[in-house]
Amino acid sequence: MDAFTSPLTALALAALVVLLPRAKRRLELSLAKQPGLAGHSRWAQRVARWLPGYSYDDAPFFNADAAPAELVAQRRAGLTALGQRLAARHPLSIAATADVRAGLADAQFTRRYRVPFQFSALVSERLPLGNVVQASQGVQVQDLDGQWFYDLTGSYGVNVLGYDAYKHCIAEGARRAEALGPVLGSYHPCVLDNVRRLKAISGLDEVSFHMSGTEAVMQAVRLARYHTRRRYLVRFCGAYHGWWEDVQPGPGNPLPPRETYTLSDMNPRSLHVLRTRTDIACVLINPLQALHPNSPAPGDSSLVDSSRRAGFDRAAYTAWLQQLREVCTERGIVLIFDEVFVGFRLAPGGAQAYFGVQADMVTYGKTLGGGLPVGVVCGRAALMRRFRPERPADICFARGTFNAHPYVMASMAAFLDQMERPEVRALYDGLDERWNARAAQLNARLEAADLPVRVANLSSIWTVIYTHPSRYNWLLQFYLRDQGLLLSWVGSGRFIFSLNYTDDDFAAVADRFVAAAHAMRHDGWWWTQPATVSNRTIRRELLREVLAQRLYSPVHSSQQNRERQHGL
Structure with missing residues (x-):
């Protein structure tokens, strides 16, 4: 018996010697991951494949938070008026955007993911946006209807110095590379x-x-x-x-x-x-x-409640x-x-x-x-x-x-020249203090007006955060557009200011931001819900809704028809 068990014991001990260090390393790796789906990529993919697609019809769209009937009526009127204002001011840009979207996959994607998917079909139907622009000047851009917007997109981060500076770089780069051409x-x-x-x-x-x-x-x-x-x-x-x-x-x-x-x-x-x-x-x-x-880049397509958090500790x-x-x-x-x-x-x-x-x-x-x-x-x-x-x-x-394309290299040289100019260097003097003060000023105005929204910033990169539980925070991007502020497709998740924003420019943006928040509250989208409502209860209700859709209720044919009609 001993002669038989001794080799088994030795094998077991050898296996432990091999496996225990591996198990220990694996456990340490797991403990170093962020809790939740954001830190576990495989589980996030599984959940994404499992999540059913469905759209809210008219009633649940306006009453996703069980609001009183009079508030739902207020919301309907507010959304109709907002959509009419956008359509009246930007008809040429809206029409051009629809033409572009018909053959451009990127435009189809960004349209779909401006808001949480349940709201997307009806938003596309009732809140038309134009995303074709024809001119830029200072810190503003102009659409096809001649309307000027303060630019908060930052061209995805490209626009650090201001569009006029880059126009100069491109023109100067073309001049320097012209003799060589695209060699x-x-x-x-x-x-x-x-x-x-x-x-x-x-x-x-x-x-x-x-x-x-x-x-x-x-x-x-x-x-x-x-x-x-x-x-x-x-x-x-x-x-x-x-x-x-x-x-x-x-x-x-x-x-x-x-x-x-x-x-x-x-x-x-x-x-x-x-x-x-x-x-x-x-x-x-x-x-x-x-x-x-430990949070992904914030975007309004995932803004299902008010749990978005941001803050910079240098x-x-x-x-x-x-x-x-x-x-x-x-x-x-x-x-x-x-x-x-x-x-x-x-x-x-x-x-x-x-x-x-x-x-x-x-x-x-x-x-x-x-x-x-x-x-x-x-x-x-x-x-x-x-x-x-x-x-x-x-x-x-x-x-x-x-x-190392000649035109790119020459434009790069022109940009690096710009970076050495005294007036550009001056933009960096007190940079953090300037942008932190601007964020603090805007937050003070929002708090004084008892508006449930604040901003957090890393210098000139900003994120909007929300202070009271709500299903409708993503709507703020449309009220901001109505006030003449141009955001990228991630909405209130990221504002990117160019460094050439003057105090007067920023004051105009702040005024419009506050006006947009007032308008959104006036239309009933932010209301004082019962004390029992929290971000957690909103997410629990959403989970029940998703499970019901997955298990019992396929997407209604009317919803499918609406999505097909609007290219979603």
């Missing part, structure tokens, strides 16, 4: 100076040019894996690094995460994972997450980045700052200068092209090399036909 493969002479200045700005050794921010991040991660000979990258919960598979797991990506760890931001357990694992090639940081750690986030820098240095992990969005917005030296932390690699995009598409990787020389002299067939290939 590809060789380099325009301005490339040499661009490289020199980008090395100085980034504090790094070498540069490579690409055609988008997503492509730049792809190359940075690719090089980190090549040089460390490790597979995994670490991204933090909620952070956006482009739309390619490894950095955008979860809903929106048809593939599950494969070689990506999504960890909790500003969490000591994440630091422990970095210290103890040997398979991590790089850590990706998007400094924009400092405004809403000291705390700086300390976190310093800890990351220390751990990455200790473990030979490549620290990559993804500054595609925030680069040149927080400081002339970007987020590295703003937070005082040096990365191993940094990616830029957006504004750096002077208004034209671009992506840039800057890195230490040892990381930027794409070959191994001792292994000539072992290369890390990366090329692009339009990399």
